[in-house]
Structures are given as C-alpha cells and as structure tokens.
Amino acid sequence: ITRRNLGSDTNIFVSDKFAATTFNDGTWWLNATHYANTYLDTHFYQVFDPKLRGIGPQDHIMELCQPDFPEKDINSCCYEDGPINNTIPSKGVRRISTEWSAAYDCMPGDFLPNVMEGIATHGVASNFYRTISNERKMFLRNYVMAQMISFESKKNSLSDGWFYWTIKMEGGAYGEWDFSRGIREGWIPTPLPEPHISSEEMYGTCMDVYNQTTNTTNNSDVVRVFPGSGEEYWNNNSNVQTNIHKIAKPVNYDYTMNQFIYNIQKIAFNHLTIICSTIILVGVLSQRLLRSRHNQRGRGKWKYTLISDVKT
Helix, strand or coil: CHHHHHCCCCCEEEECCCCHHHHCCCCCCCCCCCCCCEEEEEECCHHHCCCCCCCCHHHHHHHHHCCCCHHHCHHHCCECCCCCCCCCECCCCEEEEEECCCCCCECHHHHHHHHHHHHHHHCCCCCCCCCCCHHHHHHHHHHHHHHHHHHHCCCCCCEEEECCCCCCCCCCCCHHHCHHHHHHHCCCCCCCCCCCCCHHHHHCCHHHHHHHCCCCCCCCCCCCCECCCCHHHHCCCCCHHHHCCCCCCCCCHHHHHHHHHHHHHHHHHHCHHHHHHHHHHHHHHHHHHHHHHHHHHCCCCCCCHHHHHHHC
16 A cells, blocks of 8 residues: 555665564565565664673674574565575565664663653753763774674675664763764764675674674673663763753742743744644645646546655
8 A cells, every 4th residue: 555655666664573584484575566665674772682781792793793583683584485595585675774773781761760860960961971981982883883784784685774873862871872973983983885885895794893892791891781780880970060060059940831831822922823824825725736636537637746745
C-alpha cells in the first residue's frame, strides 16, 4: 500500500523488530523491481545490554566484528538463498542501521533521574561540564570506526549505510551520543568516507580495528559502568560551582508561571489575525482542490496534490 501510494522512487524503511533472521527465509522482499528502495532497518546498541556494558574495550569491538547472536549482525539478512546458504544477497530489500552511537557503558535511561536531580539541586544537569579523557577518546574512535565498518557490510554487500544518533546533545552527561562533539574532539574520524567509498577501505577491516584496541578492562578511564562500578564518575558534580555563575538562588515560581501565561496570551493575540487568515486560505485552497478533482473525474484521472508535495 505504501509503495503504491508513494511511488517507486521513495525510500521505505521497515523495522526488523530486532529479529532480522525471521525475514531471511528465501521468500521475503526478493523482487528487485517491486522492493527497490526498501530497507530493513535495525538499531544496534550495546549500551542497552547489561551483559555488554561492563566488558573490556577489545571485547566491545569483537562483539561488532563477530556478534554473539545473529540478531545483532547486519549480515544475518537478507539473502536469496537464505537461510541455508546465505551467499546471494537479495536484489530487493537492503539493510540499514538508522540508529547507533558511541555510548557503551552508561545506560541513558537509568542515568536520567541523576541528570534531573542535578538540575533541581544545582540548576545544571549532572556531568554537564564533563570532559572525556584521552584514553576514553582513543577507544571511542575505534568503537565508532568498528561500527561504521560493520554496519556497511562491504564484504557481503547487504547494507546501504547508517545514521548516527544523534547530531548534538546539550551538555556532557550524554556526550557519547553527540556526533558534533565527536567530530570536534576527534573520536569520530574525519574526513568521513564519501558515499562511494566504504569505511573499510579507509580504516581497514573490523578485525584490524580490534587488533589496534588495547583491552584495558580495569582502566576506569575507559570502562565506567552505570548502573554499577562507575556510578561515582557519572554522578560527579565537583565542577558544577566552578563552571557556572551563581545560579543557586531562590526562584519565584509563581512569578515564572504568571509570566509564562502572559507570554502565551500575548503570542495568541498577536497571531490571531494570521490564524484567521490561514483558515480562510485553507478553505479557499480546499474548494479549488475539490473543484479540480471534480473536473478531472470525467477523464478518469485524479490529482494527488498532497502525495506529490510529500514526495517533493
């Protein structure tokens, strides 16, 4: 239905439900014409697996090069001769990873209450001014390269790329999720490969990156598990008072709320004319659209204006 309405040149992304192997049965989406520009999407995050957050740096890389479960391997789907041989990549559906990051040892959801408590207590999030050690940056760079190489699947030619999550984060608590910070600090390699060049061509194989990684499991600068042994590091607020101006002063919440309500009322009043004009314009356009469709029905053709706008 989606393909029929959006057209053959629209990219369609379908979640693999973290079970890509269930689609690799030799029948799913193999038609090259019908399933062109169709992608089976998956999100690989080691940080969400409590068994992986505390493993050593080399082990994190190995988990990318040789995943312990096929569901974590972008090469697990999709093949025309799957699931027995898995030697002929599908000419229809392709693979893609639209979410991954450099985070590996701090569970973001579990740390969020600490971030909010820091805001309530100090007026700034916990670890807002957090810096990343050189040792950790060295590992992050290898961890990022290994993911780029792995998710592009040059060897089996199954994938068409990836999206980093996310472009920018406010503050340092979730620094490993900050693509712009990675570029700025050098733990995301630059220049990034051009679309026609694979990461493997630039950085070597995943196993090459593994062999360049030092396995320093006990190095607290590299592996700081949260929740767990690294909680002191992640809860560090020692630099709060030296990095912010005197913000720890009483806040008049009644005044703040009243000011907020006043601003909302002011905005609504100032934009009332624009809103009314928009309603009138939409009404006129709707009449014209319906009239256009009515005039075309006799010739058996409809104008899908909205669909055309979406594609553009």
